Amino acid sequence: MTDQPAENEGPIVPFLRIGPPPDRTRWEGWQQWRRIRDTFIPAPRLSLRQYTDLSPRRRGLHDLHRTATHVNMRLQETPMSMRVSGLMRGRLQNNALKVEPGTRDGLMVNGGGFQGKTETACSAAAAFEDLWRAVQRQRLPEQPQDPGTRDVFVPVAYCRLPVRATPKALCKTILDVYGDPHPNNLDGLIRSVRDAVRDHETTALLIDDVTRLRLHRGDDQDTLDLIRELMDLNVTLVLIGVDIPHSGLLRGAYIDPRTKQWVFPDVKRGKSHNEAASTQTERRFDMVDLDPFGYTTPAGISAFLDHLAGIEEQLRLFRSFDGMLTTGEMPEYLFRRTHGIVGLLRRLVEDGCTEAITSGEERLTPELLARTSIRLGNLADLDPDAGEIPEIPQDIKPPQQPQKKSKRPRNTVFDDRGDRPAADG
Structure with a gap:
């Protein structure tokens, strides 16, 4: 017999997802x-x-x-992520409101692996799309979009650079976002990408894992040239990568002393060249860093403690208490275990909570977390050579508990033991 829920128990599993997770690409x-x-x-x-x-x-x-x-757990804003999302939302809105055709200034989101670059950028882009769709509905009420009758409105397109990047591979990756077919030759692929971005009214194109490019290879150089050409499509280009300044992507670029932007000269003629490159328009990017938490300044420590307090508020452990993650030796221990990297901290807390529930301890302590390894899950789609997998601190011991001082033995000379005979009178 099937175990049916009691009538007053309500829905059993409202938190379970139906089907696979969404594919944002x-x-x-x-x-x-x-x-x-x-x-x-x-x-x-x-x-x-x-x-x-x-x-x-x-x-x-x-x-x-x-x-x-x-x-x-919900994505918490940090001082670093607020700087990234604020600049990104402002850039997307400003560029979307420009009416003149031409190159739009781009944005590069830089940081280490597992520091939340992708989630921060995607969340900022989604917030912009919420606003932009509301504006467009007022301008032109939304109508049913039947296949073959009207192009789907795609204001934001997100894709990831293939590990083995070529101009053809990048074009196919972008076309896959829209579900468009792949022409057989490079010229046709580039033309299809241009048509897709225009027909779907895309105003923001996010390309993740851009530092997978190895610029000692000709294909990678041509792929970077193609990426820069995409800026001629009246689209805001957002490049997301690990350690962009030392990746080689800025080769040939310089910082404009007036605007403090990175300026790329016109692309060279190569396999990815098309007629758009003849505009001789400089490509300008702002670079914004998403750094880990620091623990050397009062402001850095305060921001880290605020983040831990936000995590603590979301936990559902029966023996948790106010200050479980933010008092005593715990904050410093968590920082030493994760080096202030948001993704490592999140994974450590997740697995620590699982151990706390399984063991019945129902709270997080340095001793429990010392038994919890930081496992990053499936890394098959990450490129370690591009810095996408951070170094995990090893052999971090929990803080030593202070030993209780032994009490000085009591003087027992004058104790009445009751086992000696009375003295003679």
């Missing part, structure tokens, strides 16, 4: 993710007494919901 997946982001409902806060009063089945489901809460 396809316009349908991007739209799905944009609509459901920040909609996850965390597990309710129950006291230990309320938890033990549940049926065994409900306790198991609540534990599953708690685990889902810990692995789906």
Whole structure:
């Protein structure tokens, strides 16, 4: 017999996702993710007494919901991410409102691996799209978009640079966002990309993992030239990569002393050249860094503690307490374990919470976290040579608990032991 929930128990698994996660490199997946982001409902806060009063089945489901809460913690803003998202939203809005054709200034989001560059950039782009779609609905009410009758409105397109980059591979990757077919030759591919960006009214093109390019290869040089040419499509180009200044991508570029922007000269003639390159228009980029937390200044320590407090508020452990992550030796220990890298901190807390629930400890301590390894999951789609996998601190021991001082033994000389005979009178 199927175990049916009690009538007053409500929905059993409202937190489970139906189907695979959205693929943001396809316009349908991007739209799905944009609509459901920040909609996850965390597990309710129950006291230990309320938890033990549940049926065994409900306790198991609540534990599953708690685990889902810990692995789906909301993206918290940090001083570093606020700087990135603020500049990006402003750049996207300003460029979208320009009416004259021409090259739009781009943006480069730089940082180390697992520092939240992709999520920060995608969240900023999604916020811009929310606003831009609202503006467009007022200007032109949305109508049904049947295949073959009207192009789908795709204001933001997100893709990842292939590990083995070539101009053809990049063009196919961009066309896959729209679901458009691939022509057989490079000229046809470039023409199709230009048509797709224009027909779908794309105003922002995000290219992730751009530092996978190895510029000692001719194909990679031509791919970089093609990326710079895309700026002629009246689209804001956002390049996301690890350690861009030392990757070679800025070769030939210089900083304009007036605007402080990186300026790229016109692209060379190569395999990726097309008629747009003849405009002799300089390509300008702002570079913004997404750094890890620091722990050497009062401002850095305060920002790290605020971030830990935001994490602590989202946890659903029965023995957690105010200051569990922000007091005592815990903040410094967490910083030493993660070097202030947001992605490593998130993974450590996720796995630590799983261990806390499984072991019944129901709280995070340095000793428990010392038994928790930081595992980065499936790294098959990451390129370690491009710095996409950070170095994980090893052999970080928890802080030593101060030993209790032994008490000085009491003087027992005058104790009445009661076992000696009375003295003779």
